[in-house]
Amino acid sequence: MAIKQVVYEPLTTDTARELSKNLQLFNQNDQLSAVEIGDGNLNLVFRIQNVINEKSYIIKQALPYAKVVGTSWPLTLDRSRIEGESLKRTYQLVPELTPKVYYSDSTLAVTVMDDLSHLIILRKGLIAGNQYPKLAKDIGIFLAHTLFFNSDFGLNQQDKKIQSSQFINPELCKITEDLVFTDPFFDHDTNNIDDTLKLFVTETIWADPALKLEVAKLKQAFLTKGETLVHGDLHTGSIFVSEEETIVIDPEFAYYGPFGFDVGAFIANLILNYLAQDVHLAVQPQKKAEFQRYLLDVITETWQVFEQEFTTLWQEHPQDAFMNVDGYLEQTLQTIFSDAIGFAGCKVIRRMIGLAGVEDVESITDVNLRNQVKKNALTLGKKLIVQRNELTSIQKLVKVVSDHA
Structure with missing residues (x-):
C-alpha cells in the first residue's frame, strides 16, 4: 500500500517500526523490535523483527548527505530509487543471489527487503x-x-x-x-x-x-x-x-x-x-x-x-x-x-x-x-x-x- 508522505524525513526506530506496520509486513498486534544497524557511509538501515516468531525485514533509507562526511556533502535521494530498481532487475536474473524487495518509495527514499542477518x-x-x-x-x-x-x-x-x-x-x-x-x-x-x-x-x-x-x-x-x-x-x-x-x-x-x-x-x-x-x-x-x-x-x-x-x-x-x-x-x-x-x-x-x-x-x-x-x-x-x-x-x-x- 502507498504511504502518504508530503515531506521527506529521516526515519527513527519508532517511525521505521510504524512504517513496517503500515505496509502490513506484520499484523497490527505483533510486538515489534526496531534496531538501527547501518554502519555504512551513506544510509540508515533498520532491522524490524517480530519478537514472538522472529520474522524480520530490513528497511534501508537514503540520507540526503554522505554519513562519512556529513551534511556538507549533499547527495541525491534518487539513488534509493536506483538501488531498488537494480535489486528488482537483478532478482529477476539471479534470485538466489539477491535480496527480495518487498516495497520501495522514492519520496521516502526507502527500500524494504529481506533480512540477511543470518549471514x-x-x-x-x-x-x-x-x-x-x-x-x-x-x-x-x-x-x-x-x-x-x-x-x-x-x-x-x-x-x-x-x-x-x-x-x-x-x-x-x-x-x-x-x-x-x-x-x-x-x-x-x-x-x-x-x-x-x-x-x-x-x-x-x-x-x-x-x-x-x-x-x-x-x-x-x-x-x-x-x-x-x-x-x-x-x-x-x-x-x-x-x-x-x-x-x-x-x-x-x-x-x-x-x-x-x-x-x-x-x-x-x-x-x-x-x-x-x-x-x-x-x-x-x-x-x-x-x-x-x-x-x-x-x-x-x-x-x-x-x-x-x-x-x-x-x-x-x-x-x-x-x-x-x-x-x-x-x-x-x-x-x-x-x-x-x-x-x-x-x-x-x-x-x-x-x-x-x-x-x-x-x-x-x-x-x-x-x-x-x-x-x-x-x-x-x-x-x-x-x-x-x-x-x-x-x-x-x-x-x-x-x-x-
Missing part, C-alpha cells in the same frame, strides 16, 4: 580467515548473468536503451570518478595518507606520468562505456555470505558502465585481503599460506566461471547477428578482462590513499606494518594498471598478485 559480511569473514566454498562460483554466475542480460548482447537493443535511461546516476558516478579515478593520483585534500607514507606516494604514484596516462584512459572508459548495468560498488562489504549462501546487496551506485568494472572491483578487494593477511596471519604461517592460496583460487575460479557462463549465455541467447562471427566472443572477453585488471588497480590504489579505506588493512594496528602493506598494495595496483594489456590470462594475474605477498 556475515564477506569482508569481515575474510579478515577472520574464513573460507566460503561457494563464493567464487556464485559471484562468477552473478557477474555473468547480470552483465550479459543487461547489455546489448543479451537484451533487445531498444529495450536496453530504454532501461539505461532509468539508471542515470550522475551524483554517485561523480563520487567514483573523483575518489577512484582522480583524487588518489594527485595531492588532493580528500586523500587520507599517513605522513610517513606521503613521500612514497609522491614518488610512486603522483610523479609518474605514464601511470596517470593509463588511469586517464580507464577513467574515460568509466565515463563513456555504457555497455551494461553494473552494480557500481561490488566490494566485499557489499556481499553477505555463509558456507551455503552468497547474497549481493547495495547497488545504489548502479549505472550503465563498462563490463569490467564490477569484475575488477571484486578482484581488487580480494587482493587487498590477500596482502593484509601477511600481517593478520603472520604468527600462523601455515594457515596464512593456505588462506592466501584460497584467495587466489577464488580470483581464478570467479573469472573462469564468469567466462564459462558468459560464453554459454552468448551462444544460447544472442541478440545480434554479429555474435555468430568467429573471434567476436573471444575479443569481447579479453577486453572485459583487460579492463577489469585496470579497474582493479585503480580500486586498490584508491583504498590505500583515498577517502574511505578498507577494514582489511586499516585494522592493522601497527602503523609500520600497515604502511608496508599499503606500499605493497600501491606497487601492485600500479602494475595492474600499466601492465593490464600484458596480463592476458587469469594465471598471469594471479602470478603477479602472489609475487607481492
Whole structure:
C-alpha cells in the first residue's frame, strides 16, 4: 500500500517500526523490535523483527548527505530509487543471489527487503580467515548473468536503451570518478595518507606520468562505456555470505558502465585481503599460506566461471547477428578482462590513499606494518594498471598478485 508522505524525513526506530506496520509486513498486534544497524557511509538501515516468531525485514533509507562526511556533502535521494530498481532487475536474473524487495518509495527514499542477518559480511569473514566454498562460483554466475542480460548482447537493443535511461546516476558516478579515478593520483585534500607514507606516494604514484596516462584512459572508459548495468560498488562489504549462501546487496551506485568494472572491483578487494593477511596471519604461517592460496583460487575460479557462463549465455541467447562471427566472443572477453585488471588497480590504489579505506588493512594496528602493506598494495595496483594489456590470462594475474605477498 502507498504511504502518504508530503515531506521527506529521516526515519527513527519508532517511525521505521510504524512504517513496517503500515505496509502490513506484520499484523497490527505483533510486538515489534526496531534496531538501527547501518554502519555504512551513506544510509540508515533498520532491522524490524517480530519478537514472538522472529520474522524480520530490513528497511534501508537514503540520507540526503554522505554519513562519512556529513551534511556538507549533499547527495541525491534518487539513488534509493536506483538501488531498488537494480535489486528488482537483478532478482529477476539471479534470485538466489539477491535480496527480495518487498516495497520501495522514492519520496521516502526507502527500500524494504529481506533480512540477511543470518549471514556475515564477506569482508569481515575474510579478515577472520574464513573460507566460503561457494563464493567464487556464485559471484562468477552473478557477474555473468547480470552483465550479459543487461547489455546489448543479451537484451533487445531498444529495450536496453530504454532501461539505461532509468539508471542515470550522475551524483554517485561523480563520487567514483573523483575518489577512484582522480583524487588518489594527485595531492588532493580528500586523500587520507599517513605522513610517513606521503613521500612514497609522491614518488610512486603522483610523479609518474605514464601511470596517470593509463588511469586517464580507464577513467574515460568509466565515463563513456555504457555497455551494461553494473552494480557500481561490488566490494566485499557489499556481499553477505555463509558456507551455503552468497547474497549481493547495495547497488545504489548502479549505472550503465563498462563490463569490467564490477569484475575488477571484486578482484581488487580480494587482493587487498590477500596482502593484509601477511600481517593478520603472520604468527600462523601455515594457515596464512593456505588462506592466501584460497584467495587466489577464488580470483581464478570467479573469472573462469564468469567466462564459462558468459560464453554459454552468448551462444544460447544472442541478440545480434554479429555474435555468430568467429573471434567476436573471444575479443569481447579479453577486453572485459583487460579492463577489469585496470579497474582493479585503480580500486586498490584508491583504498590505500583515498577517502574511505578498507577494514582489511586499516585494522592493522601497527602503523609500520600497515604502511608496508599499503606500499605493497600501491606497487601492485600500479602494475595492474600499466601492465593490464600484458596480463592476458587469469594465471598471469594471479602470478603477479602472489609475487607481492
